[in-house]
């Protein structure tokens with residue numbers, strides 16, 4: 496009764512997300528419906544985690560959870576009543592913007608990267624791992640502010656050495672240690688995903704679009720060079736190491752892949768290359784932290800990061816709506832099809848196959 500739905504802006508694994516208006520204040524909010532249909536054991540654990548974590552986080556670069564509301568039983572919710580998380584509304588997510596063909600300037604990329612790192616440095620300082628950093632989970636509002644969203648896979652961490660699941664993080668953004676079976680990991684897993692996002696912003700296409708776990712680790716080795724026990728101490732003890740190296744040997748013989756970093760990223764500005772290299776360090780112990788990355792010269796040399804309020808304002812777009820627009824365009828008669836802009840590159844969730852990676856993350860949490 497307090498909010499009226501305006502339109503659907505997202506379709507997550509665990510429910511729909513709507514833009515809605517607060518009837519009293521007129522302010523827009525996002526309503527994330529907690530999907531209960533498939534739940535045999537009551538309230539979903541991922542929603543409990545997300546609510547618990549968002550309740551304690553309070554930072555300008557983390558989406559704000561305002562309250563939880565329920566709706567009355569209706570035909571729409573099969574007579575059960577729904578539960579919604581009410582969050583501050585953002586006009587875009589990063590994938591929606593890039594899919595719409597938006598080009599970013601260097602000061603703009605620096606501005607988004609700085610905010611992403613500030614949000615993550617805050618989470619990590621408060622001992623929370625996000626575990627699903629990717630473009631569609633980075634919200635951007637018309638004041639140019641970037642906010643981390645979707646804490647459905649997030650969890651607190653400590654130094655107890657407790658085993659964690661390695662079936663987290665959407666495939667294209669998943670770090671090598673998880674693909675090799677590590678169950679004892681920390682904030683470095685999120686930093687790899689940040690490196691993938693950074694490269695994607697600079698090159699305007701995803702850099703590691705694997706179709707399954709082996710292809711993903713293979714792409715990583717082909718891009719950054721096959722690691723060894725010397726370059727990554729502890730590598731050979733990882734659970735899936737021997738399986739992956741046997742499969743690689745069957746495919747390529749005994750020859751390790753050389754690094755192709757220069758070939759792929761050598762055209763970029765020197766400071767950007769340095770930061771990228773530090774974020775995409777194969778050994779998690781050598782990967783740069785969010786706090787250290789914020790001190791990197793990349794952010795402190797001209798051209799400087801833009802201020803959020805200086806960034807251009809865009810028409811509202813989320814990954815969900817960009818995808819829907821593309822599907823509608825594909826269905827339209829040929830003459831009309833030309834009117835729809837083509838995305839720079841389809842994203843994992845849009846393409847379906849990486850959705851498999853994502854779905855399997857959720858099952859096992």
Ligand code: ADP
Pocket residue numbers: 504505506507508509510512525527558582583584585586587588631632634644645646647813814815
């Ligand atoms: P799930 O956990 O079910 O995957 P998400 O939290 O990732 O759901 O939300 C799915 C999509 O909904 C996001 O990619 C984004 O486009 C949109 N969305 C989520 N939260 C907001 C918000 N606060 N404001 C605007 N859009 C949002």
